[in-house]
Amino acid sequence: MKRFIVLGVLALVALSAYAYAAKKPGHVDYKEYKLDNGLRVILSEDRSVPIAAVNIWYHVGSAHEEEGRSGFAHLFEHMMFEGSENVEKREHSNLIQRAGGNYNGTTNQDRTLYFEIVPANQLNLVLWLEADRMRSLKITTENFENQRNAVKEERLMRIDNQPYGAAFLTVDTLSYDFKPYSHTVIGKMVDLDAAEAGDVQRFFDNYYSPSNAVLVIVGDIDMKKTMKMVEKYFGEIPAGRVVPPISGVENPHAAERRKVIDDKNANVPAIFMNYMIPPHAHEDTPALDLLSNILTDGESSRLYQRLVKKEEAAVAVFGGTDSRRGPSVFRFVAASNVGVDIGTCESLIYEELDRLKTEGIASEELEKAKKQFRTDFIQSRETVMNKAEALQHYAFYHDDLSAINKDIDEYMAVTQDDIIRIAKKYFTQENRTVVIANPASRADS
Amino acid sequence: MRWQIKKVFHVALTVAVIAIAVGAQAAEPRPKPAKIKKLSFPDFKEFETENGMEVLVVEHHEQPIVSIYAVFKTGGALDPQGKESLAGFTIDQLNKGTKTRSALELAEWIESVGGSVNTFSERDFSAIAVTILSDYIGTAYEYLQDVLLNPAFPEDELELLRKQAKTGLEFELSSPEAMARRHLRDLVYGDHPYGKQPSVESVEAITRDDMVAFYKKNFVPNNMMVAVVGDVKWKDVKKSLKTKLGDWQPGTPQQVAYSGAPDTDKTRIYLYHKPGAVQTEIFIGHLAPNAKHPDWPAMTVGNRILGGGSDSRLFMNIRETKGWTYHVRTGFARERDLGQFVARTPVRTEVTDSALVELMTEIERITAEPVSQEELENAKSYLVGNFPLTIETPDQIAFQVAQYTLLGLDKKDLEKYRDRIDAVTVEDIRRVMAERVHSDRAYIVLVGDATAIREKVEPVAEVALFDIAGEPMSLESMAVEAVDYQYNTALIEDRKATYALTVQSMAIGELNVTVERKQAGGENVIQVSSNIAGMITMDEDMTFRAKDLSPVSYKAKMVVGPNTLGAEFSFTEARGSGVVQSMESPEPKEVNFELVDGTILDGALEYAIVCLPLEVKTTYRFPVVDSQTGSLHNVDVEILEVVDVETPAGKFSTYKVKVKRPEGDQYLYFGKDAPHILVKQEVPAQAMNLELKSIAN
Structure with missing residues (x-):
């Protein structure tokens, strides 16, 4: 039995129309659809180069892992390249590469993403491949063992054999009481060892379904033809379970949390600091992001001037917010200059934060931060891949896709008073978690 | 001179149409690519x-x-x-x-x-x-x-x-x-200007x-x-550059003298010791031609097959089949002068030798055997198809053009990139890879724990050993970590003690120990003499400095049935030397070994422990002279708990201390009160016990 697909019979809902009038820099046009099985589809045309980016987010991350199975969402991401009903082990990546494309996947606390960028004429191959593994992942014990090993190697390479690997993980686990975020994405070795192939199937059934995914396609595409292809490949996949979003808050901390780590891989002391902040969608986020420009963006930023230039205490200092669905963090990281106590860097950061809270900020300095933010904002929407990421970001973290073209206004509306208020609200002693990585002295282990 | 190039690429791959009819079954057939679009540079x-x-x-x-x-x-x-x-x-x-x-x-x-x-x-x-x-x-x-x-x-x-x-x-x-990258560059380029770091x-x-x-x-x-x-x-x-930088005067810039790269006739392993590393960085490299060389297209395709992508031979072998690494990569660096071929992968310590063998085998194979037609087509279709992805943003376009300018390449070749890749044949790859990749004349750099990997990689090639910074190291000192403890040596008081020795619950004899402070060579030293008389006989005499417990001399002789064992060492600040006679080498053997900071005699361990803060759960590591082999190793010690112990000399509250040794753990029990006399010693693996019988000052 065959049937012809005509756009008119598709249950498409165009949720957003094109806004042609006076587009602002960084503006992204898009159309949004929803298939019957719940798959949300967002398309955006960019015909400057004959390439297309496909980006799928499954709304599952380490936050959804069961007790004793830390690292599983990321391990599962590896399994997505191990074959499905019509695709052999590794064939997914091989076919993409033979098409001249690039691909990868990444996992964080909240979501797992897969992307491909290909010459535009290969879009149908990518959609077919993504649909096949969404519908019918093939899970064998052998492939599972192999990927478990690859993930353990990844952990050794990124964490256990690297300077600051342990500190980097510890500052996050120590920061959170909120259960879903209180373990690491990469997971514990013991949990990775305990995972079983049966867990993979269960995870797939629970989370890898059209109703828990968003598909974004950006590039040199014809919207109608593309939707036809999407319907053809994804339309028949059963809807699957609707996964409720993670919920809960991080209760206010009663006191500062602190830990010192002897890092046998490090030669230079470093400090990792988290201040607890609300989820990304919160109204305080624009002011917090601008605070990161004010404090650490560029050579004229406050912490760079004070720690790196004036006092010559730090060799580098970074800061900024994490985008999370749930309670988030504002990070600071600094590394000492040769012969400088890391405690000096720490006190200088506090002095600068206090100065911000008591003296506030000049309007020129705020304007500078806004211009820096705006430049980065526009620059981060240059490629088809970046645009696809931005669309996914707003669909997921903001729950309001149209914010993609309005969000910048929120940033431009931040006032000098907002900056003081937000600094006072979040940069407090009890709200922070501090981890110091000291080069382990061999003598006093 | 003013000129403009318009570059047109006709990227013609296979042509197909989108099938619009679909079957009712769940799985769709694998689609063919749509008609490819023209791409203008x-x-x-x-x-x-x-x-x-x-x-x-x-x-x-x-x-x-x-x-x-x-x-x-x-x-x-x-x-x-x-x-x-x-x-x-x-x-x-x-x-x-x-x-x-x-x-x-x-x-x-x-x-x-x-x-x-x-x-x-x-x-x-x-x-x-x-x-x-x-x-x-x-x-x-x-x-x-x-x-x-x-x-x-x-x-x-x-x-x-x-x-x-x-x-x-x-x-x-x-x-x-x-560090692996740095050391490889040093080796490959030597005195060539690209070796400067x-x-x-x-x-x-x-x-x-x-x-x-x-x-x-x-x-x-x-x-x-x-x-x-x-x-x-x-x-x-044009206008702005003239206004702002037009008055800037030209000059005579220096030219680089490109020479001084070393020749190599043999593959060698350069092993840089990082104690306790859980992974080994493997870097294999040697010189390669400059960016202008006509073999570049074949090198690019050949490299893609060997280790250029995640469908390469090495990736499929070492990561996908074996699961030994997270990533493995090979590449030719394009430089104005001599380039560099590099193959690299980080692997877990235990599989270092196996991974190295696989790397060398794959490198050799691509120089010896023709690649398959399928491999060739796959590699070419990636390189050709991927090109538009590399010219998406204005910065990427500028990078492509600038690269040609800076490397002194002919910009017409940028135009012909796809054609040149497409023209590469199986025979080109065999010839070019045989000429440009050398498993028999390569530098192999390993950064990892030499104690765990040195012996295992020796069959692959001759091994030279260095510390992480690149200073040559000897085998003896390789494994041993130095320490810098402050000992409270006042706790080592003159005394005579007697211990009962039992093996498998059998009384074997008595151990008598005399501790005495002396002056020798203008220094305060501590001399410890021990002897056993009974079914076995032993005499041991050692001297170490009172200030830091560093060794001065050691002499021991033990007769167990038909076997005579013993050792005699003297020490300078940096070395120990002498003879050993053991079960393994019944004839006296000369030894000469390096010391690291903080080295003590094996027999001094029980005195060193009590001169450090005794807190439960504390661990200490000591570099120790092994009196049976005349070599240095680390001994780890942990203060376990406070326990009551009864010996023929009475009841004692003690610190139970575990000493980790290759031949089996030992447990020492030190009196809780200063000066923390050793009251009991157990070696469970040998069912051996020492218990304090008497003590006198």
Whole structure:
């Protein structure tokens, strides 16, 4: 039995129309659809180069892992390249590469993403491949063992054999009481060892379904033809379970949390600091992001001037917010200059934060931060891949896709008073978690 | 001269149409690609200014952003000997102060309009780049005019950079990957200008005068390329460059003398010891031709098959089949002069030798056997198909063109890139890989725990051993960690003690121990004499310094049935030497071994432990002279708990201490009260016990 697909019979809902009038820099046009099985589809045309980016987010991350199975969402991401009903082990990546494309996947606390960028004429191959593994992942014990090993190697390479690997993980686990975020994405070795192939199937059934995914396609595409292809490949996949979003808050901390780590891989002391902040969608986020420009963006930023230039205490200092669905963090990281106590860097950061809270900020300095933010904002929407990421970001973290073209206004509306208020609200002693990585002295282990 | 190239690529792959009819079954058949679109290489303009700047303009008006790259065709290859990093320092300091503005004023100027600035330096070029909203491009030109023409090179900024560079070198030392890369470069390039790398000494030697001279000589308009990309009009660029940089006078930049790369006739392993590393960084490398070489297309395709992507032979073998690594990669570095072939992978320590063998086997195989037609087609289709992905943004387009300019390549080859890749045959790859890749003349750099991997990799090639910084190491000292403990040696009081010795609950005899402080060679020393008389006999006499327990002399002889065992050592500050006689070597054998800081005699361990703070759960590690083999090793000690012990001498509250030894753990029980006399010793593996019978001062 065959049937012809005509756009008119598709249950498409165009949720957003094109806004042609006076587009602002960084503006992204898009159309949004929803298939019957719940798959949300967002398309955006960019015909400057004959390439297309496909980006799928499954709304599952380490936050959804069961007790004793830390690292599983990321391990599962590896399994997505191990074959499905019509695709052999590794064939997914091989076919993409033979098409001249690039691909990868990444996992964080909240979501797992897969992307491909290909010459535009290969879009149908990518959609077919993504649909096949969404519908019918093939899970064998052998492939599972192999990927478990690859993930353990990844952990050794990124964490256990690297300077600051342990500190980097510890500052996050120590920061959170909120259960879903209180373990690491990469997971514990013991949990990775305990995972079983049966867990993979269960995870797939629970989370890898059209109703828990968003598909974004950006590039040199014809919207109608593309939707036809999407319907053809994804339309028949059963809807699957609707996964409720993670919920809960991080209760206010009663006191500062602190830990010192002897890092046998490090030669230079470093400090990792988290201040607890609300989820990304919160109204305080624009002011917090601008605070990161004010404090650490560029050579004229406050912490760079004070720690790196004036006092010559730090060799580098970074800061900024994490985008999370749930309670988030504002990070600071600094590394000492040769012969400088890391405690000096720490006190200088506090002095600068206090100065911000008591003296506030000049309007020129705020304007500078806004211009820096705006430049980065526009620059981060240059490629088809970046645009696809931005669309996914707003669909997921903001729950309001149209914010993609309005969000910048929120940033431009931040006032000098907002900056003081937000600094006072979040940069407090009890709200922070501090981890110091000291080069382990061999003598006093 | 003014000219323009319009490049048209017809990327003609297979042609197919989109099937619009679908079956009712759940799975769709695998689709064929749609008709490929023509791809025109984006327009760009090139021109030269009167003072010799080569200018490249890529207009792209989608977003109101523009980047300006000022690239000097001079880099680290020109660093004077002993002042490595001079080129990098000079480019970095351009925007750290001008005749009229401080570093902070310069930063405020560009950042207040949302702009950002980067400087970077490579072997053959140095660059400063500004990215800014196109509304403020005027600020960017003025900024560049000031930093390019009027740099002041303030002393205090140089001192700060020097400090940061030294911290950077400390960071590098802690990164196994960075150290492997550095050591390989040293080996492959030797005295060639590409072998120059910064050191603490070289960054300390650089002066302000060096930078000023380097700037004046090399940072001149006829030694640079300016690329302006994004939301600009090329005519405006031309005008602005003339106004802002038109008066800048050309000069005579230095030329690099490219020579001095070493020859090698043999594959060797250079093993850099990182104690306790859980992974080994494997880097294999050797010289390769320069970027202009006609073999580049075949090298590119051959490399893609060997280890260029995640469908390569090495990736499929070492990661996908074996699961030994997270990633493995090979590549040819394209340089103006000699390039470098590098194969690299980090693997877990236990599989280092196996992974190395697989790497060498795959490298050799691609030089010896023809690749399959399928491999060839797959590699080519990636390289050809991927090209449009590399020219998406104006910066990427500029990078492609600039690369050809800076490497001195013919830009017509950029136009013909796809055709040249497509023309590569199976035979080309066999010939070119055989000529350009050498498993028999390669440098193998391993950064990892030498104690765990040295013996296992020896069958692959001759091994030379170094510490992580690159200083040669001996086998003896390799494994042993030094310590720097402060001992409270007042606790070692003169005494005579007697212990009952039992083996498998059988009374074997008595051990008598005498501890005595003495003067010897003008130093305070402690002499410990022990003897056993009974079914076995033993005499042991050792002397160590009272201040730090370092060894002075050791002599022991033991008779067990028909066997005689013994050792006799004397010590200098850095070495021990003498003879040993053991079960393994019944004939007396001469030994000579290096010491590390904090080395003590095996027999001094029980005195060393009590001179350190005794807190439950504390662990200590000691470098110890093994009296049976005449070599050094680490012994780990842990204070377990406080327990009550009864011996023939009475009841004692004691610290139970575990001593980890290869032949089995030992447990020592020290009196809880100072001076913490040893009251009992157990060796469960040998069912041996010592118990205190009596003690006298």
